[in-house]
Amino acid sequence: MNRIQGSPGYVLHARPYRESSQLLELLTPGEGRIAAVLRGGRGRGRSTARPFVRLDLAWSGRGEVHTLNRCDEAAVLRLTGARAVCGLYVNELAIKLLPRQLPDPGFYAAYEAVLAGLADPAMPPEPGLRRYELALLRLLGEGLDFIDPAALEAQVTYVVPPQGLPRPAAPGEESPYAIGGDSLAALLQDRLEGRGQRREAQRLLRRLLEYHLEGKPIVSRQLIARGRLDRTS
Known part of the structure; x- marks a missing residue:
C-alpha cells in the first residue's frame, strides 16, 4: 500500500463523487499528478477542496485512485x-x-x-x-x-x-x-x-x-x- 504522511499539493480539478465526497486531481511535488478521493468533503459543515489553495495532504491506497487522510488548507491564493x-x-x-x-x-x-x-x-x-x-x-x-x-x-x-x-x-x-x-x-x-x-x-x-x-x-x-x-x- 502506498502511504504518504505529509505533502504539499494543489487541486487541479474537483468533481462530486457519490453522495458527499469529492474526486480530486491533485498536483504534488513528490508524486506528480494523482487522483484521490476526499470522503465526506461535501458534507454539512465541511469545506470542499478547491483550486488555487496550497494544501497539506496525506493519503494512502493502492492503484491509481488514493484516499485522502488529511486535506488541510495551508495558504489561499486569491485570483479574480x-x-x-x-x-x-x-x-x-x-x-x-x-x-x-x-x-x-x-x-x-x-x-x-x-x-x-x-x-x-x-x-x-x-x-x-x-x-x-x-x-x-x-x-x-x-x-x-x-x-x-x-x-x-x-x-x-x-x-x-x-x-x-x-x-x-x-x-x-x-x-x-x-x-x-x-x-x-x-x-x-x-x-x-x-x-x-x-x-x-x-x-x-x-x-x-x-x-x-x-x-x-x-x-x-x-x-x-x-x-x-x-x-x-
Whole structure:
C-alpha cells in the first residue's frame, strides 16, 4: 500500500463523487499528478477542496485512485477576473497534458510560481504563463533545453518543429512553428521584450502545446478568445 504522511499539493480539478465526497486531481511535488478521493468533503459543515489553495495532504491506497487522510488548507491564493480564468487555463493544461504519477519538483515549482504571479495584481500575467508553458513542454520531452540561444541569429526566422531542434526557415516557407531568432532567444533566456517578441513566443508555445493536446480543446482559452476577458494566454 502506498502511504504518504505529509505533502504539499494543489487541486487541479474537483468533481462530486457519490453522495458527499469529492474526486480530486491533485498536483504534488513528490508524486506528480494523482487522483484521490476526499470522503465526506461535501458534507454539512465541511469545506470542499478547491483550486488555487496550497494544501497539506496525506493519503494512502493502492492503484491509481488514493484516499485522502488529511486535506488541510495551508495558504489561499486569491485570483479574480481574468487572472482566475488564467489560473483555470494553467490547471486545464496540467490535467490534459501531464501524465499521472510523473513527479517533477521543477515543474511543481513552476506551477506554484505562475499561481503566485497571477495572485499578485502588481505582476503582469504573461511572463509567468510563458514560463509555465515552457516548463510543461520541457516535461513533455520538447528539445527546447538543447537550444543554445547564443547560436541563434537574431534576423533569421527559425522553424521549431514538435520534438525537434530549430532550423532556418526555407525562403518563402510558412510554418505554424516559425519564430524570429531574436524572439526565440529571448523566450529561452526569459527576457521577452516588446509586443512583437511576446506574440511570437506565445504563438510558438501555443502551437507546440496543441500538438501534444492532439485536438483536445482548452475551454478556458476559448473563454478568452470569445472576448469575455482580456487576452492574456
